Amino acid sequence: MAISIRLLKDNEYSEMLKLMCRVFPNSNIKIDHGDRIIIADMYGQIVGFVHYAYYGDKAVIKGFGVEGNVRGIGIGTGLIESVIKKFVSVGKPVYLKVKDTNPANNIYARFGFVLARHNEAKGVYLLVRRANN
Numbered sequence: 001m002a003i004s005i006r007l008l009k010d011n012e013y014s015e016m017l018k019l020m021c022r023v024f025p026n027s028n029i030k031i032d033h034g035d036r037i038i039i040a041d042m043y044g045q046i047v048g049f050v051h052y053a054y055y056g057d058k059a060v061i062k063g064f065g066v067e068g069n070v071r072g073i074g075i076g077t078g079l080i081e082s083v084i085k086k087f088v089s090v091g092k093p094v095y096l097k098v099k100d101t102n103p104a105n106n107i108y109a110r111f112g113f114v115l116a117r118h119n120e121a122k123g124v125y126l127l128v129r130r131a132n133n
């Protein structure tokens with residue numbers, strides 16, 4: 001299948017934003033100046049994204065999603081693999097928040113993320129993948 005994982009181009013911003021809204025219909029999506037986005041392009045359409053940023057000596061994954069009808073075929077894994085290579089190359093740990101019941105936790109565990117904090121009241125994990133993993 002023709003899937004490429006690459007940086008978002010300026011002229012693809014609105015297409016990508018629509019995908020983010022489909023994946024997270026109940027979230028207030030906010031992209032700040034300086035944030036970075038890697039996308040999965042399948043036959044010329046954006047079908048996945050990972051949205052991240054650097055804050056001093058750490059990185060944060062702010063959003064990660066794949067179009068509903070193409071989940072389960074490895075696109076999410078490809079996106080996470082690609083973004084982790086970047087964090088490793090700059091030697092920074094990466095943090096993210098995820099619901100403790102989310103199946104995405106399988107991907108994060110596979111890539112070496114570990115629990116930094118569990119907010120049991122909200123059902124949210126703060127995960128970290130350390131730079132020297």
Ligand SMILES: CC(C)(COP(=O)(O)OP(=O)(O)OC[C@H]1O[C@@H](n2cnc3c(N)ncnc32)[C@H](O)[C@@H]1OP(=O)(O)O)[C@@H](O)C(=O)NCCC(=O)NCCS
Binds near residue numbers: 065073077104
């Ligand atoms: C999480 C997500 C990005 C994974 O993308 P994907 O392309 O389906 O990922 P992969 O095909 O590489 O599958 C990896 C894991 O995702 C889970 N998964 C697979 N198919 C899935 C599906 N149809 N629906 C939900 N999760 C699925 C599985 O747990 C799989 O782990 P496993 O291989 O150990 O079983 C995608 O399911 C998604 O967009 N979910 C909604 C948004 C979300 O929850 N994002 C993460 C917020 S922190």
